[in-house]
Amino acid sequence: MPKPKKGADGYYRRYFRIDGIEYSVRSKDFRTLADKERKKREQLANKAKPGTESVTVQAWGDSWREVYTTNLRKASQERIRGLQQNYLYPLYGAVKITAVKRIHLQSLLNDMAKTLAKDTVKHMMQMLIAMFTAAVEDDIISKNPAAGLTMPVCRPPSTHRAITERERVILLETAKTHPMGILVQFLLYTGLRPGEIPPLTGADLVGGYVRVNKALEARTNEIKETKSKAGSRMVPIIPRLSAILPDIRPNQYLFPQPRGGLMTKTVMRRMWHSFVLAMNETEAELIGKKRLPKLKEQLPPMQLYDLRHTYCTDLERAGVPINVAAKLMGHSSVKVTERIYTHTGEDMLQRAGSQLSVFWGDGNSDGNDMVNHGKKAAES
Incomplete structure (x- = not known):
């Protein structure tokens, strides 16, 4: 042929x-x-x-997904299923496919753009176009309601940040009693990506380091290689973290889900939501005991990934060279680290002033302070 x-x-x-x-x-x-x-x-x-008059959006969507997406990766198929189940079907699943108009689909995209990331909205639009185009080609409908859909203006992407010292106090106090406390401190003190946590076992704790060479595929819950070759790394375990880690066997998960087995993204997200609520209670308690002042201005919601950002900022404040920080973070390029390594708080400015004073021999310096400082740094 x-x-x-x-x-x-x-x-x-x-x-x-x-x-x-x-x-x-x-x-x-x-x-x-x-x-x-x-x-x-x-x-x-x-x-x-079936007759086209009785075909619903969900009936066609499920048939289309089962037949026409078999050539896609499993993760892509799961993403399509999630888009259908979470956004399309709740509104239009029971609607007859012949009754769907372009205005319905465009309104759906516009509403998603108000709260969701641009990539999610883009994938939704691509799915709608493919799904309804196939319906036309299979004579399910005569006119394509997805033709002419436009990408709406989406909300700005959320940016990760380092947590404040106030939040650190509340977080560590909450971690003392919350079931997720050790996991949260592990993220804070190692800077691992949340997806790199579930596959860790006792065998990955090696001589004072945690070995990172696996990650969880969020959509399929399968264990895969790290995000990049640079993601495979060894991260030191500081004493305060080592003191709280559980004593487990080499083949046991370091952080299993509460009922046992591999931690999933969904379970971790639920646990983090519970932890944030507990932090709010801790904050109110510390304010009541006058250990913390009332906050005048509300901070942006804390995300689990912010702990990784905080770790990188802590590396800078500790004076760790940026090339070493990039290796510890698992960044493939120092340029990625540079976007985080920009802490210019008052403590860093004061340190810069002190270092310049020593360098130039200001005050009571005899000019040898810089040399002495260098010797002390080398000895430490």
Whole structure:
């Protein structure tokens, strides 16, 4: 059979007829067309094509996902399923597909853009276009309501930040009693990405270091390699962290979920939400005991990833060279670290002033202070 020609949209197509009705399958790789046709024929044989008047958005969406996304990675398939279940079906799942208009889909995207990240909205738009285009090609609908959809202006992406000293006090006080306390301190004192925590076992605690060479794929809960080659690293465990770590066997998870087994992203998110609520109670208690003053201005909500950002900032305040910090953070380039390594708080400014005074021999210095300072630094 001769190789088919690619269409203007970059896809190869294969057409076939069943009971006088023409169907088509498409793919960017012409070698998969035969397999897709076979699966489509099986689907139609197992489930007779219902009348278009009764097909709902959810019925078509599930069929489309099962037949037309088999060539995608498992993580991509899970993302599509999540978009359908979380955003599309709650509003339009029970609606007949013939009743869906472009204004419905555009309104959905616009509402998502108010609270969700740009990538999520973009993937949703791409899914809607593919899903409804296939419905037209399969004669489920005559007009494509996803044609002409535009990408709305999304909210600015959330930026991570270092937590304040006040938040650090509250966090550490809460960690003393909360079930997630040790895990939170582990993140604060190692700077690991949250996804690098679940795969850790007792075997990864090696000679005062934690070995990082795995991560959790959030959508599939599968253990994979780290985000990049630089992500594979050894991070020192400071004494205050070592003192609270549990004594576990090499094959045990360091931080299993409460019921045992591999910690998932969903469980970790729920635990963090509980921890943040507990921090609010701790703050009120510390204010009541006059250990903390009342906060005049509310801070942005703290995110779990902010602990990694804090670790990087702590490295700078401790005087760790940026190239070493990049290695500890698992950054593939120092330029990534530079975006965080910009702490210019009052303590850093005072240190700079003191260092310049020593360098220039101001005050009672005899000019040898800089040399003496260098010797002390070397000895330490």
